[in-house]
Amino acid sequence: MRRTLLFTGILAAALAGSAAITGVSLAQSPADVVAARQQAMKDKSAAVFRTMRPFVQNGAGSLAAVQAAAETLASHNGKYQALWPRGTELGVAGSKTRPELWQQTDRLNQLIADMERNASAMAVAARSGDAGQIRTAFGGVVGSCNACHDAYQSR
Numbered sequence: 001m002r003r004t005l006l007f008t009g010i011l012a013a014a015l016a017g018s019a020a021i022t023g024v025s026l027a028q029s030p031a032d033v034v035a036a037r038q039q040a041m042k043d044k045s046a047a048v049f050r051t052m053r054p055f056v057q058n059g060a061g062s063l064a065a066v067q068a069a070a071e072t073l074a075s076h077n078g079k080y081q082a083l084w085p086r087g088t089e090l091g092v093a094g095s096k097t098r099p100e101l102w103q104q105t106d107r108l109n110q111l112i113a114d115m116e117r118n119a120s121a122m123a124v125a126a127r128s129g130d131a132g133q134i135r136t137a138f139g140g141v142v143g144s145c146n147a148c149h150d151a152y153q154s155r
């Protein structure tokens with residue numbers, strides 16, 4: 001009982017962040033938290049790989065779309081920590097998060113800080129409209145996604 005109450009409190013704190021990302025309402029269970037986290041990641045993936053990458057590689061799409069995607073990505077800043085409440089590691093409800101994430105706070109904080117810095121740089125570059133700046137910033141963004149996945153995403 002006590003554990004349940006504690007977990008509910010953590011979830012409420014977590015959802016204050018993730019709900020803003022995904023637009024979902026208050027989740028009730030670890031399964032819902034994992035689903036919301038995976039949806040938040042899919043939203044990032046769409047911005048980065050469906051919109052930014054074709055523009056950087058082939059000039060496909062539009063600058064306006066890249067700018068919107070960059071703002072979407074930057075809007076996730078400040079919300080990463082809340083995506084990983086304790087009790088949602090690999091083995092729980094389809095989670096692919098390795099348990100080391102909860103044991104390496106300094107490293108996780110660093111990876112999140114790098115991600116947020118690169119997302120902000122991408123937003124600045126997109127607003128500038130300069131193709132070279134956008135290309136450079138895109139490289140930084142993808143590097144940050146990959147660094148965290150290499151550390152904590154189970155494959």
Ligand code: HEC
Nearest residue numbers: 038041042044045048095096097111112115145148152153
């Ligand atoms: C701070 C660490 C971190 C950062 C930064 C990060 N991810 Fe993730 N990502 C994860 C972890 C951990 C998982 C596994 C989530 C789970 O299933 O519990 C994941 C899962 C995913 C998934 C799979 C989602 C699913 O449906 O199962 C995609 C797609 C993804 N991330 C894309 C991205 C993109 C694109 C970026 C960069 C813009 C990014 N991520 C940045 C840690 C991170």
